[in-house]
Amino acid sequence: MTAKQQKYTDLVKQIDAVLEGETDTTLKMVTINCILYQAFADWSWTGFYRVKNDALIVGPYQGTLGCLHIPFEKGVCGKCARTLETQVVEDVHALEQGTEHIACDPNSQSEIVIPVFNNNYDLIAVFDVDSTKKAAFDSTDKYFLEELLKNHFTEAPLS
Numbered sequence: 001m002t003a004k005q006q007k008y009t010d011l012v013k014q015i016d017a018v019l020e021g022e023t024d025t026t027l028k029m030v031t032i033n034c035i036l037y038q039a040f041a042d043w044s045w046t047g048f049y050r051v052k053n054d055a056l057i058v059g060p061y062q063g064t065l066g067c068l069h070i071p072f073e074k075g076v077c078g079k080c081a082r083t084l085e086t087q088v089v090e091d092v093h094a095l096e097q098g099t100e101h102i103a104c105d106p107n108s109q110s111e112i113v114i115p116v117f118n119n120n121y122d123l124i125a126v127f128d129v130d131s132t133k134k135a136a137f138d139s140t141d142k143y144f145l146e147e148l149l150k151n152h153f154t155e156a157p158l159s
Contacts, residue, residue, distance in 0.1 A: 008144035011039055019152060025124070028152050029060040036129070037062035044107055045130040048116065049077050051123050056081060059125060064107075080113040080126045086142050087113045090135040112137040114145050117154050124153065 001009070015035050019028055029048045037046040047061025049070055056070040056077055072078045080087045089111045108130040116125040127149055131137065 002140065004140050005144075007039065008140065011035060012144065012148055015148065015152070025153070026060060029125070032127075032148070032152065033060050033062045040131075042131045042133040042136055043129055044132045045128070048125045048127055049081075050125045051081065056126060063130070076111050076113050077126050077128050080115055081123060084115050084123060086115065086146060087111070088137050088142060090137075092130075107132050109134045110136045112141055112145065114142075114149055116149050119154060121154070 015032060018031055018035070022028060022031075033046045033048070037043055043063075045061065045063030045066065047063065047066055048059035049056035049066075050059040054072060056072070058066040058068050067075075070077050072081045076087050076089055076092070092108055092111050110131045110133065112129050114127045115123055116127055118124045127145065129137070129141075129145075
């Protein structure tokens with residue numbers, strides 16, 4: 001097991017313990033943000049963008065000011081919402097600004113965005129993480145974040 005995998009394993013155990021029996025969606029989002037944001041020094045932003053009227057609105061987050069509204073047709077978060085697939089971007093500055101990437105924070109270098117579903121597998125949010133380091137996210141991040149979100153939003157009752 002790599003150091004990164006072990007770190008995620010420990011963080012998942014911590015999050016699972018804190019959220020045991022919790023059914024409130026917002027409290028889950030706040031807790032996941034807080035624990036993950038504090039655990040990774042090069043993560044500059046973690047947050048949920050909630051689905052509302054075929055767009056994304058900023059939800060609970062940690063870090064610099066987030067974009068308030070994101071249309072599904074714009075940015076990495078919008079692409080995640082459209083495709084319902086995790087997006088991993090090694091260099092956000094290589095993307096077309098405004099369409100493929102929305103620059104809320106100029107210090108952001110890389111990004112991962114994971115779709116969040118409810119028990120009916122309806123998209124309820126996307127979970128967005130930005131890093132100040134290029135190529136900060138890989139298959140380990142993708143696997144652990146997808147599983148964490150699935151376990152806390154899809155396989156548990158939502159309020």
